Amino acid sequence: MPNKDENKKIGFESSVPIEKIWSKFENGTLDSKFCIPLGENDKGEDITISLDSASHILAAGGPFPDVTNYKHVVLSTLLRFNKPDDLKLILIDLMEIYFNDYNDIDNRLIFPIASEYDETMNILEWVNREISRRQDILKKNNIRNIETYNNNNLDNIIPKIVILFSDSDCFVDYSGKAWDYEKGWIDQKAWKLVMDILMKSKNVGIHLIMTMENASKKTIPSSLRENIATKIAFRTQKEEDSCAILGHADAEKLTGLNDMIVKCDYFGEELKMQGYYFDEENIKKLVPKN
Secondary structure (H helix, E strand, C coil): CEECCCCCCEEECCCEEHHHHHHHHHCCCCCCCCEEEEEECCCCCEEEEEHHHHCCEEEECCCCCHHHHHHHHHHHHHHHHCCCCCEEEEEEECCCCCCHHHCCCCCCECCCCECCHHHHHHHHHHHHHHHHHHHHHHHHCCCCCHHHHHHHCCCCCCCEEEEEEECHHHHHHHCCCCEECCCEECCHHHHHHHHHHHHHCCCCCEEEEEEECCCCCCCCCHHHHHCCCEEEECCCCCHHHHHHHHCCCCHHHECCCCEEEEEEHHHCCCEEEEEEECCHHHHHHHCCCC
């Protein structure tokens, strides 16, 4: 149950293990395919969102463990409940510390895990070409989205692609200070690649999940926030950092482990909940091996 102290901080009392939602996926209570677990609300209800409903996700907060935990929740769930032919992954880890335990999933990865700026730029360029290729296929077949195409072409499935971009604020730094609060993005090529993915991939089954542990107005320009359909704010250090993620204050008031505020048109209103806790010691046991 939620609790609030005299300073009107927002918090939940205990962690919710990821196994709680996984058990509902496994017994069919909830649909698991292409599904992102979010958390448990104050009524004890499990909240999830499909990739199609989420479109793209910005998950950000302060220098706390919440965002790191969220990366593992998303990645391990996608791996556990989706077949390699249905879902492919692109992992970008410029810090070279978060995805080391996922090196043995070659059958899921389109590219080796990227850890350099040049590698990341090459991947983003490839993604934009792939968006164009998929759009051409849809146009040629007079179909509006990849889901309809796949339903009509079961022998030639075009897999969804999830790009999990860890600490994308580091990309801003590595790209030669690509974002400047006064001037906007200095590296216009990097900016265009990201924005084209956000704006053009809606119907082609490609989804970008950007995570940041040092969210601020310098790393999340308003134009970036406005073009990402789903925003997840974890605890921030300052009110202005919450504003960078959500467009308003509140995330600085979160207190509990993995507490979050989710802003997405799909839900019709902002939701406060506690995100699921994933024990990193279980990664090697839970992640499928080749």
